[in-house]
Amino acid sequence: MSPVHTLRPRAEALASPLPPLLAAAEQLARGVVLGEHGRKRPGMGDAFWQYRPAQPGDPARSIDWRRSARSDTHFVAEKEWQAAQSVAFWVDRGQSMQFASHKGLSTKADRAALLTLALSVLLVQGGERVGLTDMGIRPMGGDIQLGRMADALIETREADYATPDVSILPRHSRAVFVSDFMSDPEPVEEALTTAADRGVTGILLQILDPSEEAFPFDGRTVFHSVGGSLEYETRKAGDLRDRYLDRLVRRKERLALIAHRTGWQYHCHHTDAPASAALLWAFGALEGAR
Known part of the structure; x- marks a missing residue:
C-alpha cells in the first residue's frame, strides 16, 4: 500500500483513542456560534x-x-x-526532516506529517477549516481537504532545509509551523513577525530525533546532511558534544522567545516519544490561541 493511502488511516488511528480530545473538539464546534453580535x-x-x-x-x-x-x-x-475558523499548517518538507537515527524510529518528516494530519482530523471534526500554506488554496473543511493534505504531506523538497511559507495565511486566523527548526532561525522570525502583523496566532512544534538531543557520537565521525550538500569529518566527535548541546539549548530558547514575543506557543517533541502527547498539547495550544 502506498504512503498516500496509509498516512491518513494512521493519523485517524492516532486521534481515535483520545476521547477527552475528541470531546473537546465537539465542545469547540458547539461553541463556535457566539450569538448575534459575533x-x-x-x-x-x-x-x-x-x-x-x-x-x-x-x-x-x-x-x-x-x-x-x-x-x-x-x-x-x-x-x-460566527462559524468555522481557519488553521493553516506550514510543514517543513526539506531533506533534513527525512532523518531517523535508527530503523525503529519514525523519520522527523513522517512524525510531522502524522501529527499534522491527526490534528487536522480533530479540527475538521470540530467544524474548523484546515490547509497547508503551500497548497495554493485557502483552508477548507471536509474529507476531501484532508485527502488533499495527505497527498501533499508525503512530498519531499530538494533543499536540505525549508523556510516557512506565510503567503496565504488568512488574517486573524491560527497557524501551526512544524519543523526541526535546525536551519537559520531568521526566516522563522520574519515569518512570525509577518503573521503577527496579520493578527495570526499559533504554535511552533519542533520535531527532533533523540540522537539530536543526546549527541551520542565519539571518535572519528563523518557528519553529512540528508540531502548530501553538507559534510563535516572529525576525529574527535566527543569534543564537540558540549558545544553542540549548548547551541541546541540556545536554539530552543530563541524559538521560545520568538514565539512569546509574537503571541505564539512553542513545544519540542521527540520521535521516540508517544505522538499522542504532542497531539494533545497542540490541540490545547490551538484552543488557547483563539
Whole structure:
C-alpha cells in the first residue's frame, strides 16, 4: 500500500483513542456560534467585518463586485467570526526532516506529517477549516481537504532545509509551523513577525530525533546532511558534544522567545516519544490561541 493511502488511516488511528480530545473538539464546534453580535474576527457570520484583497482559492461568490468595481483589485467582504475558523499548517518538507537515527524510529518528516494530519482530523471534526500554506488554496473543511493534505504531506523538497511559507495565511486566523527548526532561525522570525502583523496566532512544534538531543557520537565521525550538500569529518566527535548541546539549548530558547514575543506557543517533541502527547498539547495550544 502506498504512503498516500496509509498516512491518513494512521493519523485517524492516532486521534481515535483520545476521547477527552475528541470531546473537546465537539465542545469547540458547539461553541463556535457566539450569538448575534459575533466576535470581531473574520469568519462566516452575517455581519460585515472588513474588506480584503481576494486570494487564490476564494470562490467567485465571495467577491464583492461593487467594491471591486472601484479598483483594479478584486475584494472579498469578510464577515464576523460566527462559524468555522481557519488553521493553516506550514510543514517543513526539506531533506533534513527525512532523518531517523535508527530503523525503529519514525523519520522527523513522517512524525510531522502524522501529527499534522491527526490534528487536522480533530479540527475538521470540530467544524474548523484546515490547509497547508503551500497548497495554493485557502483552508477548507471536509474529507476531501484532508485527502488533499495527505497527498501533499508525503512530498519531499530538494533543499536540505525549508523556510516557512506565510503567503496565504488568512488574517486573524491560527497557524501551526512544524519543523526541526535546525536551519537559520531568521526566516522563522520574519515569518512570525509577518503573521503577527496579520493578527495570526499559533504554535511552533519542533520535531527532533533523540540522537539530536543526546549527541551520542565519539571518535572519528563523518557528519553529512540528508540531502548530501553538507559534510563535516572529525576525529574527535566527543569534543564537540558540549558545544553542540549548548547551541541546541540556545536554539530552543530563541524559538521560545520568538514565539512569546509574537503571541505564539512553542513545544519540542521527540520521535521516540508517544505522538499522542504532542497531539494533545497542540490541540490545547490551538484552543488557547483563539
